[in-house]
Amino acid sequence: MLNVFTLANGRLFQEEIESLEELARFKPIWVDLESPTPEERRWVRQHFGLSIPEDAMDEDIEESARFFEEDNGELHIRSDFLIDDNDEARSVRVAFILNQHNTELKSHGVLFSIHDEDVPVFRLLRLRARRMPGLISDAKEVLLSLFDTDAEYCADTVEDIYDDLDRVSRQVLSGDVTDDKASEVLAAIARHQDMSGRIRRNMMDTRRAVSFMMRTRMLNADQFEDARQILRDLDSLDSHTGFLFDKINFLMDATVGFININQNKIIKLFSVASVALLPPTLVASIYGMNFQHMPELTQKWGYPAALCLMVVSAVGPMLYFRKRGWLK
Structure with missing residues (x-):
């Protein structure tokens, strides 16, 4: 799927492209490719002169090769974005290519994003940019806004974990923890432990990407301040995720303690019966x-x-x- 985003009256508008001729009618600042077909890759190469690397979505790429700048000024960033499904939490690799100046198309920058599935952060940004005029003015602000929205998405996920852990805490601290209830509590704790780890990894990856953009000196003064604010927001989440790890460990120890108490009750009955x-x-x-x-x-x-x-x-x-x- 190939989508292009153009600016009109300060708002971001989305258009789904189905042919090369249709692509030529727009001057986008953001081109989003979700599971692109070879034909869509060819359209991008013919119209924008950009060849999408075949290893853009590889998971085993070296960490040092995820952020680099080409000689022609193209900025390559590979970052992970969090997806919080009810059944499974996972991270999705997204490859960004920022063409800061395209002389052929007389464009002052186009952001290309390549990913295999729909990312919630992208949907949130599209909805926000459509309703809030002036939020985005160029391709660099699209990339910064994606990282900013990703930080907010992580914060919302942390709040959801807080709420769910409060429910789990009431179950554990009630004192009436049966083996069936303990198994449910342990399953919930394991999910939250995995989610907290993914959030920390996602924040680390976002922090590295934003720091790389700041080091390249591609941002103006306002954008540089926005990047610093994103880093401060990510730093503020570290203490919350640290507290979540401590609370999860406490609930894990308490639940295992109740399981041991239930087992000791059974062993006590056998001991009393054998002595009697x-x-x-x-x-x-x-x-x-x-x-x-x-x-x-x-x-x-x-x-x-x-x-x-x-x-x-x-x-x-x-x-x-x-x-x-x-x-x-």
Whole structure:
């Protein structure tokens, strides 16, 4: 899918392109390629003179090769964006190519973005730029606004984790944690732990990308200040994610503690039963020795007496355990 974005009256408008002739009618500041076909790549190469690298979406690219500037002034940035689905949280690699000045098209910069699936941050920026005139004026501000929106998306995700962990905390601290409830709590904690780690990794990646843009001196004074504000917002999220890790570890330890308590209750029942049955076993073993003078061999009351003695020897320890409260 090939989408181009143009500016009109300070607003960002989106157009879906289905042919090379249709692409030639627009002068976009942002060209977005979602899972581009070979034909769409060819349109971009013919109209903009830009060849999209085949390894643009590779996940195993070296970290040092994710941010670089070509001799012709093209800026290449490969950054990860967070996707928070209900079933699975993941990161999507997006390749950016910023053509800062295109003499053939008499353009003062076009941003190209290539990715394999739709990114929520892109949808948020499109909606915001359509409703807020003057938010974006050139391609560099599109890239900065994407990173700014990504920071806000991470902050919203952190707030959602806060809310969900509050619910989990009430379940754990209620004291009535069964094995089934503990399994649900552990599954929720594991999801939030994974999400918190992805948020920290995404923030680190965004911080590196914004710092790279600042080092290239491609930003004007206002854009440079916006980039610094993005870095400050990312720094403020570090303390929140650190607190989330601590809270998740506390809930994990508390839940595992309740699981151990439930297991200890079961082991205690077996221990009490084994101790209570030890005296009857001793009596049975003694009366089971077929000596000549054993009463069960010569007296009618021998076996009933042995059985009564076994019952008494079992009831006595049970009454003692109940008095001490060990059977609760």
